[in-house]
Amino acid sequence: MFLGFSCLAMGWIWGLAFAPEDAIQGNSYRIIFLHVPASIMAQLIYFFMSICALMHLVWRVKLAAYLIKSAAPVGVLITFIALFSGSIWGIPTWGTWWQWDARITSTLILFIMYLGIITLHSSFSNAEKADRLMSILVVVGVVNIPIIKKSVDWWSTLHQPASISISDGASIDPSMLYPLTISIFGMALTMIALGILVSKLYILTREKNKKWVQSHV
Amino acid sequence: MLRNRKKRLQKFFIIILLSALGTSLVLFSLNSKLDLFYSPSEMLAAEIKPGYRIKLGGMVEIGSIQREGTTIFFVVTDFEAKVPVSFEGVAPDLFKENSGVVALGYYSDGLFVAEQIFAKHDENYMPPELARQEPK
Numbered sequence: 526m527f528l529g530f531s532c533l534a535m536g537w538i539w540g541l542a543f544a545p546e547d548a549i550q551g552n553s554y555r556i557i558f559l560h561v562p563a564s565i566m567a568q569l570i571y572f573f574m575s576i577c578a579l580m581h582l583v584w585r586v587k588l589a590a591y592l593i594k595s596a597a598p599v600g601v602l603i604t605f606i607a608l609f610s611g612s613i614w615g616i617p618t619w620g621t622w623w624q625w626d627a628r629i630t631s632t633l634i635l636f637i638m639y640l641g642i643i644t645l646h647s648s649f650s651n652a653e654k655a656d657r658l659m660s661i662l663v664v665v666g667v668v669n670i671p672i673i674k675k676s677v678d679w680w681s682t683l684h685q686p687a688s689i690s691i692s693d694g695a696s697i698d699p700s701m702l703y704p705l706t707i708s709i710f711g712m713a714l715t716m717i718a719l720g721i722l723v724s725k726l727y728i729l730t731r732e733k734n735k736k737w738v739q740s741h742v
Numbered sequence: 743m744l745r746n747r748k749k750r751l752q753k754f755f756i757i758i759l760l761s762a763l764g765t766s767l768v769l770f771s772l773n774s775k776l777d778l779f780y781s782p783s784e785m786l787a788a789e790i791k792p793g794y795r796i797k798l799g800g801m802v803e804i805g806s807i808q809r810e811g812t813t814i815f816f817v818v819t820d821f822e823a824k825v826p827v828s829f830e831g832v833a834p835d836l837f838k839e840n841s842g843v844v845a846l847g848y849y850s851d852g853l854f855v856a857e858q859i860f861a862k863h864d865e866n867y868m869p870p871e872l873a874r875q876e877p878k
Contacts, residue, residue, distance in 0.1 A: 620834030
């Protein structure tokens, strides 16, 4: 947790205060240090949830379902941050805060998926049945992840294509890339810490009638 | 027990496969309708009815921006076809020559009348000192 926060703080202070401003956008590009890590995490958390869904559906790992249920609200939060920060950036750069382009719409669908997963789970009184169905919904929704990733290449969008890619390297100057990388790393650690915190509480709530919990209380 | 797992694993992949198949069918049938805008050559080929509101996107041609009062005239190009555009109002900060633009409006008699314009940003980020050195 501490490591995550300090990495995030370092990335942001470096990015916000020391990295040079962008040639075209000036200072408004600095929201990248929040927007990009948040967007990456929004997708990675869903990917993590789908791996958990695999474990729950095939090997009946109970903990995997608990982790999905705990990760979903974190996903809601971070996807909201990604959409919101994108909108804030869109106003000065694009001249609009919302357009129904493929990237923005598919991210909105991801946001709704997260909400749907939580709602589906809480609409069952039988928790085990809820776990199972939630996992299936997570698996169905995972097709959206590659769509989000490739949306800027497959269709013409207002959103720009990826600045960092494994095959072509980065089209972003190193002086901005280093703080960005640290921010992404810090955001990942922060999300893991937050996820552990939420799932700790959730596991205890779910298992509150079990012996091992009661022996601790 | 082991057979059960195998069955479930199969079910898991069938779910993925089916949802991927369903989604891709939808996406393929929508295909270019998911594009946010027409490029100039697409728009000219599609013969849009005059007065029908569409979005046109492309690059602002170098040296084509002219201002008359509050009206801006410029040419949008995809390096194959060109469409002249007029726009009255305040353009976004990033609206400039040789840079991406998306215009919402209608096409009539060889002129695209934009009601709104949005600037597109490319994927390149660099500090101003470097940008000045870079040959354009």
